[in-house]
Amino acid sequence: MGAFHVTRKEAHMSCEHATAAGGQTAPQEFEENNLSEVKRVIAVLSGKGGVGKSLVTGSLAVELARAGHKVGILDADITGPSIPKMFGMSGRHAMGLGNLLLPEISDHGVKVMSSNLLLKNETDPVLWRGPVIAGAIRQFWSETSWGPLDYLLVDMPPGTADVALTVFQSLPVDGIVIVTSPQDLVSMIVAKAVNMAEKMNIPVLGIVENMAYVECPDCGKKIEVFGPSKLDAVAEQYGLEILGRLPIDPALAAACDAGAIEDELPAGLLPDALAKVAGLPEHVEPTGSDDASA
Template identity: 85%
Template sequence: MGCEHAQAAGGQTAPKQFDENNLSEVKHVIAVLSGKGGVGKSLVTGSLAIELARAGHKVGILDADITGPSIPKMFGMSGRRAMGLGNLLLPEISTHGIKVMSSNLLLANETDPVLWRGPVIAGAIRQFWSETSWGPLDYLLVDMPPGTGDVALTVFQSLPVDGIVVVTSPQDLVSMIVAKAVNMAEKMDVPVLGVVENMSYVECPDCGKKIEVFGHSRLDEVAAAYNLDILGRLPINPAFAASCDAGTLEDDLPAGMLPEAVAAIQATAEFLDAKAALEQEDVAADADAAAPAEDATDAE
């Protein structure tokens, strides 16, 4: 069965062109992006990481939201500090084995503001990739800062991103948000795997009816206009917020969250792995074909 993202993923820049230290072996990098803040991007990042880890994958999260990090708290890492190994940083590891690197893990006090200018933030993100000992990972999810500005550009220029998951909310701005994300992805030659709509509805606790608090969603028409897959709709659920605040999302997240998004990420990874294997076979075949010619030349 073919991967529907194959054509787009085929043009991605080879990971070997990006700096990576010899204590990291990251197979695939997925960015989670939103065109504006307040749509629950970090919740989606955390949920995807948890579901991928539950599926048996080795997963890490690079928190690129330098000035507004929320991943460490979500994973029960408040008060922890990242340690060093020589010139490298060691990511913190969650209860169930998800590795995390974030600016909050470098601060003496997690409530201190990060008053860094753009170039410093960009440098920190590059260091989180190239100077963190990630070890072997099947997936590194990048929790992007809101918007499509300089920091987002730094991520796509510095990390071998294999695909983007766009997070939106059911509001009139969704078309503009998706358009910005798609345009950036095209310029960076990175495929958009699809769109997740957060805060899509609230479910009545008495009758189970889904109530569209923010009005009727336009996600279907927007996704169709940009030829994007819809990778899931998350409800407004106070339990999610309570789990994030308590740092217990790993234990509390219901099983089977965002199955379409998880499947799209896995399909893209499988396609890229198969493509890399074929390229290696071609290289080996070319080498074998060249060997007899070289031997004949030596004999003469």
């Protein structure tokens, strides 16, 4: 495949980035993508790791694809990617043509670009510093031929640090879905994500709680393993719409590990989130050039 590169410009931490990190919104000058026609870009964000953000990203992608939409996933979790394995792409590699990247396509048509698809061995660590990671994410957007997509889902890295800032400054994100879990720190974590979205002037579509409960196999009772959920109070506090509560599902976790999420995902898992995302207006103009749509 073509060389994977990060230019000096991409690796440079600009004063604009530093200003935004200090509390003021930096000017948003989105990277051009003349290789694609992406109608909507949705970022899936969590304030911390281990809450199942990638599961929500993958579930939304599968549900949208089942509904007949053309879907892609930009895996921005560069150092901890899990999307390729979830979609049965272990051992596969993204192709390239010169400096152009071509996303890998799942068995059911979901396009994926991820750092794991560029490594010789998927278990190799990605030992890149922040500016290099930021440059890679820009390439996943601006130098990848996504083609026509109804939705591009961005699986964000955990937290609200520099990489998240890079995504929101480089990609025309239409909305953010926040993923959390029923723990004591949920209010503070959600607050960080909401504050970042406000500073970047990107609407928060709503919040999904993962690992909300486990269903008793005998009586069907929902058992809140981590204690009573605080989701209602947090959603009211920040004016967020609740888009779903996902259970702890060992069978689904095993399916993800086996690369079978497209075949094994239960139907109707996130109906409210699906409806919210599907209701977003398309970009007034496609992100690609006229040549790309010819």
